[in-house]
Amino acid sequence: MLCSIQSYAMRDTRSEIRPKLGIRLWLCGGWLFCLVLGALFAPWISPQDPLAQDLFAARLPPFWVAGSEPGFWLGTDSLGRDVLSRMLHGARLALIVAFIAGTLTCLIGSTLGIFAGYYQGWADRVISRFIDIWMAFPPVLFAILLIAVIGTGMTSIIIAIIIIDWTRFTRVVRAETMSQSVMDYIASAQVAGRGKFSTMVSEILPNLLPTIVVLLSLEMGIAVIVEAILSFVNLSISTDSPTWGGMIAEGRISIHQAWWVLVFPLIALFLTVLSFSQFGEGLKDRFDPVLR
Amino acid sequence: MMYEVRDLQLSLPDMVRKPLLGPAPKIDILKGISFDLPKKSVLGIVGGSGSGKSTLGRTMVRLLEPSAGHIKFDGQDVSHMGEEKLRPLRRRFQMIFQDPMSSLNPRQRIGRIIAAPLELHGWDNVAQRAIEALVMVGLPESFAKRYPHELSGGQRQRVGIARAIALQPEFILADEIVSGLDVSSQAQVLILLEDLVRELDLTLAFVSHDLSVVRRLCDQVIVMREGLIVENAPTATLFTSPQDDYTKELLAAIPLPDPDQPFN
Ligand SMILES: Nc1ncnc2c1ncn2[C@@H]1O[C@H](COP(=O)(O)OP(=O)(O)OP(=O)(O)O)[C@@H](O)[C@H]1O
Numbered sequence: 337m338l339c340s341i342q343s344y345a346m347r348d349t350r351s352e353i354r355p356k357l358g359i360r361l362w363l364c365g366g367w368l369f370c371l372v373l374g375a376l377f378a379p380w381i382s383p384q385d386p387l388a389q390d391l392f393a394a395r396l397p398p399f400w401v402a403g404s405e406p407g408f409w410l411g412t413d414s415l416g417r418d419v420l421s422r423m424l425h426g427a428r429l430a431l432i433v434a435f436i437a438g439t440l441t442c443l444i445g446s447t448l449g450i451f452a453g454y455y456q457g458w459a460d461r462v463i464s465r466f467i468d469i470w471m472a473f474p475p476v477l478f479a480i481l482l483i484a485v486i487g488t489g490m491t492s493i494i495i496a497i498i499i500i501d502w503t504r505f506t507r508v509v510r511a512e513t514m515s516q517s518v519m520d521y522i523a524s525a526q527v528a529g530r531g532k533f534s535t536m537v538s539e540i541l542p543n544l545l546p547t548i549v550v551l552l553s554l555e556m557g558i559a560v561i562v563e564a565i566l567s568f569v570n571l572s573i574s575t576d577s578p579t580w581g582g583m584i585a586e587g588r589i590s591i592h593q594a595w596w597v598l599v600f601p602l603i604a605l606f607l608t609v610l611s612f613s614q615f616g617e618g619l620k621d622r623f624d625p626v627l628r
Numbered sequence: 629m630m631y632e633v634r635d636l637q638l639s640l641p642d643m644v645r646k647p648l649l650g651p652a653p654k655i656d657i658l659k660g661i662s663f664d665l666p667k668k669s670v671l672g673i674v675g676g677s678g679s680g681k682s683t684l685g686r687t688m689v690r691l692l693e694p695s696a697g698h699i700k701f702d703g704q705d706v707s708h709m710g711e712e713k714l715r716p717l718r719r720r721f722q723m724i725f726q727d728p729m730s731s732l733n734p735r736q737r738i739g740r741i742i743a744a745p746l747e748l749h750g751w752d753n754v755a756q757r758a759i760e761a762l763v764m765v766g767l768p769e770s771f772a773k774r775y776p777h778e779l780s781g782g783q784r785q786r787v788g789i790a791r792a793i794a795l796q797p798e799f800i801l802a803d804e805i806v807s808g809l810d811v812s813s814q815a816q817v818l819i820l821l822e823d824l825v826r827e828l829d830l831t832l833a834f835v836s837h838d839l840s841v842v843r844r845l846c847d848q849v850i851v852m853r854e855g856l857i858v859e860n861a862p863t864a865t866l867f868t869s870p871q872d873d874y875t876k877e878l879l880a881a882i883p884l885p886d887p888d889q890p891f892n
């Protein structure tokens with residue numbers, strides 16, 4: 337295939353544009369990275385045993401306040417357990433729940449959404465009706481009921497989060513898929529002879545990814561909150577293992593004597609949820625070719 | 629014959645008038661269309677908005693399935709052929725879309741957009757062929773690494789053309805491919821299309837509002853109105869002695885370069 341049609345050839349005049357590094361992405365990513373490291377190496381870097389009680393070292397203040405003791409950087413709670421060590425171990429649970437529950441919710445919700453939006457017809461009718469019915473229930477109540485029935489534990493928390501939030505993914509992904517499906521590039525793939533399923537995976541999915549990434553990251557933040565809430569009301573893992581929600585609940589009781597037991601886990605929770613919610617947006621801004 | 633179309637009808641469910649329960653009533657969009665399209669000729673399809681031009685075109689490339697009648701492509705009846713059986717034929721009839729922004733996947737690079745159909749049909753050297761196609765439509769090779777939104781409207785439409793010709797098809801449907809472009813890009817894209825058709829021995833169906841373009845490009849013209857063909861004639865005949873009143877109306881609506889000069 338050669339040509340003689342060069343007379344109106346165009347020149348590429350654009351110079352390479354370097355995408356600027358988003359400060360938001362760095363801050364959120366930095367915090368999450370530290371958190372993941374802290375959680376991974378918690379058993380080795382924790383200054384104390386998170387479960388070790390020492391009533392003689394109860395309610396020690398953080399290191400910059402008079403009366404603190406070295407080795408207990410963020411103080412101790414009313415049973416003399418080290419706050420920093422408990423927070424590091426609590427981060428493990430928070431992150432495990434965030435990643436597993438977030439990923440599963442995303443996979444289940446998005447898969448249903450893309451099938452409903454792309455194949456439409458009866459698949460869409462069944463899934464949409466199901467969502468309508470689902471959303472008529474108060475989901476948090478539903479989740480608490482579920483935990484009451486199948487018992488507490490990591491699996492229950494994860495299942496509860498999936499139950500609460502899969503509809504968010506399905507609704508958003510379905511709507512986005514429908515608006516992509518009517519674009520001519522889908523018809524063009526058909527003209528080229530691409531099969532329906534293959535078109536869904538190779539043409540539509542890349543256009544959903546930015547949305548899905550934002551939702552997924554948001555969902556991980558939500559999972560952290562839900563886990564904290566369930567721990568707060570004592571419906572989480574067994575009371576032994578430290579959780580942020582559990583620490584906040586305990587800290588609440590002794591807020592006037594030892595504010596640090598409440599405040600540090602709260603700050604960690606706040607920063608983590610905020611970082612998760614902003615991280616997805618940051619990734620999208622940085623890597624989505626259409627926005628870049 | 630490239631295409632033999634016989635008594636082609638197409639009706640779609642009308643969702644607006646769909647009752648709460650039960651099936652939607654059908655609206656007839658094509659109401660019995662017959663024409664022949666010889667190989668290596670250029671067919672113009674004109675008519676008012678909503679007359680069914682796009683629907684006819686999309687049925688010819690089997691994006692839609694006719695409800696009655698027959699379409700023969702190069703002697704083979706493709707009217708109800710399943711997608712599996714159609715696949716090898718699909719390479720031979722291609723389409724260029726009206727809106728290049730919508731017809732190019734926004735999150736694929738141009739090189740990928742052109743190469744993907746080639747890969748699908750089991751060709752080798754697809755990246756190289758994609759670049760050759762880019763060059764053929766007068767775009768620089770470096771565009772292969774760009775995303776569609778980084779191109780101008782005219783350049784995007786050239787990419788649409790490159791994707792269609794890269795498969796070396798025998799037939800191309802061009803559905804109002806210049807209506808979204810400014811006047812000078814329109815002219816350039818039309819010249820390009822004209823050259824390519826001549827050079828690659830293509831059969832072309834050119835859907836357009838613009839009769840002056842049709843006049844320059846096409847050998848044969850069909851005029852459509854409300855899902856029917858009201859006139860089917862060689863271009864010269866149609867423009868010098870239109871038979872149907874509707875055709876005359878359309879011809880009268882062409883803006884003349886010089887208002888004092890009579891047409892033709
Ligand atoms: N999916 C659909 N469902 C119902 N009616 C449709 C659908 N697509 C098109 N129509 C109707 O079919 C008729 C023909 O549409 P078509 O797009 O073929 O017209 P056209 O001649 O290409 O018009 P234009 O010049 O504006 O592009 C119109 O009346 C339109 O409303």
Ligand SMILES: [Mg+2]
Nearest residue numbers: 681682683804
């Ligand atoms: Mg049209």
